[in-house]
Structure formats: C-alpha cells, structure tokens
Amino acid sequence: MRKQHLLWTGLVVLTFILAGCFQGEQSMEEIDAPEDAEPVDSLEEIDTESDEGTASETEGDDSSTPVGEAETVPRQLYLLDANGMVASQTLNLPLEESKEVAAQALQHLVKGGPVTPMLPNGFQAVLPEGTEILSLNLQEDGTIIVDVSQEFENYKAEDERKILEAMTYTLTQFENVERMKLRMNGTPLETMPVNGTPLGDGYSKTNGINIAENDTVDLVDSKPVTMYYPARQGDDSYYVPVTQYVEGEQEEMYSNIIRELVDGPGYQTNATQVFNGQTGLADVPTLTDGVLELEFTQDILAQEGHPVIADEVMETIVRTMTELQDVEAVQIEVESVDQLVNESGEAYEEPVTSDMFIPAEKL
Template identity: 30%
Template sequence: MTIRYHWIRKAALAGALTLPLATAGCGFFSKETSQNIDPPPAEAQSGTQTTNAGAAAASADGQGAQSSMTVYLKDGNGYLAPVSLQTAEGTGISPGQRALELMVDDGPHASGLPQGFTAVLPKGTTVKSLHVDKNKLAVVEFSKSFTDYNPQDERSIVEAVTWTLTGISGIQKVELWCEGEKLSEMPVDGFPLDQPLTRAVGINLEQQQGTASRSTPVTLYFSAQTEAGDSYYVPVTRLVPRSGDSMLKTAMTQLIAGPLDSSALTGVMLPDVGVKDISASGDTVTVDLQDAQYKKGEKVPSEMLQAVVLSLTETSGASKVQIKLNGSSDYKDDNNASYSAPVSRPEHLNAFKS
C-alpha cells in the first residue's frame, strides 16, 4: 500500500481530492494568501499555497481595486463553508461591512457567488452600521429585513456572521443590533445573544452518538466537493467526550477518525496514521505524525497536511504548525512544497475559479 492511498480517503467511496491541486477545478487557498504565508526555506513555497486563485465576486460595476475576502456561505449539502471572493474595495466601507453585504441572499453580489453556494442573510438585509471598538468587538446593526428568516436557518445565520467577522483582522467578538436596538436573542427562534458572539459558538455543529452531556467541542477541517468536481474545505465543530488528552491531541484523534458516518463530508486521513507527539510553544504547534509504511522521499498529500494546519491552528489559536513525519521534517508534499519549517495558517480559504 502506498502512502498516497494510505493517507488519502478511500477512493472507491469518495473520489474527492484524489487529483493534485494543479489539476483540480479550484484551489483551496487564494493566490493573495499564499503569497503572504511565511515560506519554508530552500526552493519550495509554503505548504498551504494554492495553484488556482479564485475570483468569484466583484463589485456591481466591476470597477476599482480588488481584494480577497473570506465569507461563510451555505454549500449544496447545507454546510457553512469559507469561500474566498474577490471584491472591490469601496471607499468608506469597512471590510466587515463589505463581507456581510456579500452574504445577503439574492443581493447585488448573488450572481458572483460560486455555483452551488448560497448566501445566508435574509433577502433585503442591509448593514446600517458596523463599528469595531478597542476591545476588538464588532457591533453590527442590521435593517428590519434581518429578522425575516425561517427558524431552522437561525443558527446558520449566527455562525456565518460570527465566523466571517472574526476571520477579519482586529475582530474577536460580535454584537448584533437591529434598527437601533441591541438584540438579546435572535428574533425568530431565540438563540441567546446575552454575551458577545465568538468562534466558541462553533460551526456546523455535530455530536457523536452516545456523547454524554459532559462534552468538549473541537473544530476540524474535512473536505467536500461541488457538482463540478471542485474540492474545498469545510469546518465542523464536533462535541466529543471529555478525556485526559490535551485539546491538540483530541483534535488530531478526531481528524484521523474522519467525518461521522452520516456526514456528506470526506476525511483526509486514514485511521492508522498515528500521532507520536504533539505540543505547543509560543505561536507554533509541533506535531509528529507516524506511519510505518512511509518511505523517505515519497511525496505526502498536500490536502492532508493542510487539514492538519487548519485544525490545529483553529484548536490552539496558534498561527503556525510544524508537521514532522516519523520524526523528520525533511519531506515535500505532492505540490513539491517543503515542510521543513513551520507553516502559517492562511487568511483565505477555498478560492474558486470564476
């Protein structure tokens, strides 16, 4: 059994991500992001580089400077997924407000969203104001149309707004207002808003069967595929039983275990990959993966390594991950990128071709 088959998901069951990123329909990370990632030394670029930059959305008139922005949209399976869009830099409009405007259902940017993805904010919603204070709290005021949604969509709206805004530099918490009044709960189904929203709210929440009430959340990154065959990452917050393991070890254990049987997502690692050691120091997490069948010089699947970086930085709050393989960092992925140095978490995910 080769390492490619050993670490990529069961091809007969899924088929997603089995092609190198250079031949896939989209890249996982935007070109702008890959240029900003701290590059490993020597001849290779960072392991979280994209090979296909996306430009999925632009301003209504297509004019002005463009910048990359990650917003959370709903995919064809009902999951929220980060999507990197190209948008015009409007004068007097903050990045947070621009991001939220991209997320309005049937809004002015609807035609620019990638095929198979839909916006989650109710039709007609406008962002009346957005202010970020010195405590990194984003106070957002929506128009009346924000209250016009189905109860089953409420949590997705909360998660999408929170994860989009907290993905922007300088924002860690979110407070929601509507027509001049602070919301103490969501207006349709009563999701509590008595405290500022953070990423602790989770995303695409799932609970393992038999998990007791005493559980702990861990956010993992798995893969999905559009009808057009484009692969992308989806974050999932899984409630798991509390154990004596560190959160980093728990994250790796769950990442290796893969998606739940009922999930439409696909894992990026097989269960017999092991973790010899994992620890955090400063802004870097170091993990030593073990695989008895790996032979020195073989290329390691980039999508597996990228999922490790995303999951561990999400869990720890660190910005970089050093991934060792059988105790060594002297290897490259299937994009010929070196992992001899810690790899930075990207700012933007899932860049689709327009």
C-alpha cells in the same frame, strides 16, 4: 510716396494690436480667484458629467487595472453549501476603503444581493433578502456591533444558527474582531428575533459552527473543537468547519483531535477523505512557544517511500489545530523522514501557520 505712407500706417496699427494682446494676457494672470470660491477636496466634488479633458487625463495611464474593470480583492464569505452546511468561499469583491470591507462582506451574505451572480454551484447566501447593513462599530475589546434593517427578521427558525455562524465567521476573518453583537434599526438584540437564540455578550467562534451531535461523548469531560474537512462540489474545493466535542486534556486532546480528523465528520458534510485510514501519531504531541509538534507514522505520506504530504492533509491539520487556544503554528514530522515536502516539492522548513491558507488582515 503713397505706398510708403500706407506701410507706416500698417506698422503703427499692428503695434497697437500686439500691445493690446500682451496687456490682456498680463491682466488675466493678475486676476485673483473669487474670495468665496471653495477648493475641491475630493474626487466626489468634481463634475463627472463633462467629457472635456477625459482623453488627455487618461492618456499614458500605466495602471494595471484594465479600463472599465474595478480592482478586486479576495474575501472569505461564509455561505450555505448544497448540504446546508455553513462553509467559506473565497470570492473576489470590489476593493473598498478599509473601514468599509466588513460591511461589504456582510452585504454579500444577503440573498438576492450582489453576491448572486458570483455564487459557486450549489451555494446560496444566508441572510434574508432585502437585509441592509446599516452600520458597523468595532470596539477596542474586539466586539463588532452590527446594525441591520428590519428585513433581517424574515427567516425560518431552522436557519437562525446558520445565520449567526455565517456572520460571525465572516467577520472574525479580520484578526482584530473577536465577537459580534447585533442591533436591528438601532435597537440592541438580546436574543435572535425568530427562534430566540441568546446573544448575551456577543456571538463568537466559541459558540461553534455546524455543530455535530454525538450521543456517545460525555459533554461534561469534553470540549468543543472546530475541525476543518475538505469537501468538493463539482470542480470547486472548499473546507467545511464542524464543531465536535472531544474528550481529553492537553496532549491527549491533541491526539484525540487527530483521530477524529482521520475518522472524518460523517456523511452529512459531504467531506472528502484525504487521510490514509491507518494514519496515526508516532509520539506524544508537544506544545512549545505556540508551536504544536506532531510526529506521525509513515501512513500519513501521500505515497509510500516518498516524503510528500498531500496539500489537503496539511491544510486540514493546520486549519484545525490553529483554532485551538495557544496554538499558533504546527510543526509536522514523520518517523524516519528527514525532510517533508508539499506536492510541488517545496520543503516544509518552518512551522506552518493558518496564514499560509487564509491570510488575516485588520479592519
């Protein structure tokens, strides 16, 4: 009888315990969050010092970017090569928000900055050490206003144009940027601080880059044209832009540019000669709806009897010609050749644009 009494007593106690548990569980669900609690709007507001939950949150993550490695994107940076020429290098930079990419690119032009461990052999950054990009402001007319810190003025006079050229060409890789204006610590610069280069309404690609001096050219009857020449530094291949003055009007201008490309820019650029010296045009160039049609003699072919145009030859021509106003693409033909192909055997079935070599993007 005593055992039966103990059994009933135990069941009653257990019932009260379970009832208390269920009641406590229900009350936790019904508790409202404090009225003054602020919701987390961004990852930056999360306390990242705690390790709790890390394993469960990363488990099963199928991201293609390896753990510990930041996602990168290729960007064109205009740096100084071993010959002191301003030339572009495509480097993989950490992926940033769209509004930050231009500032990031400029910051990678600073000596001693984040670009240092990434520099190819023979290349160096161009902006004075310690320079900071304080702000960027892109106007509707394509003018980008760059505010730099006081360290920007710590350069040699002979480097002034190189600094302007490197900054301008780095920024105008973005298709909605046309020109650059400068401020230093918020104060607009009408001239550069060391050698007084005028900035006026802004500095653009029309001001030229690596300008070649030529005493035999009549500057009154000629126009500045930026031509691209392939160059090599060790195992690294790149293109050097050189602004040269070329005489002529329209079709004659196109023919003269081709002649200049075949002749090359001279020894100072360390350019690689990729044209057969006999290369020439077989017909007068024509421009129709933005497409420049160029018909060459067979001397342009990589090998006699084979319809192959060397990749560097094609890129040299297209990069150069699409810098010209109204030229959006280039259609290259060769006399007595039905279908041209590249070095990989792929046919050139459509006019070639510069996007094939240097994809453009907007800020």
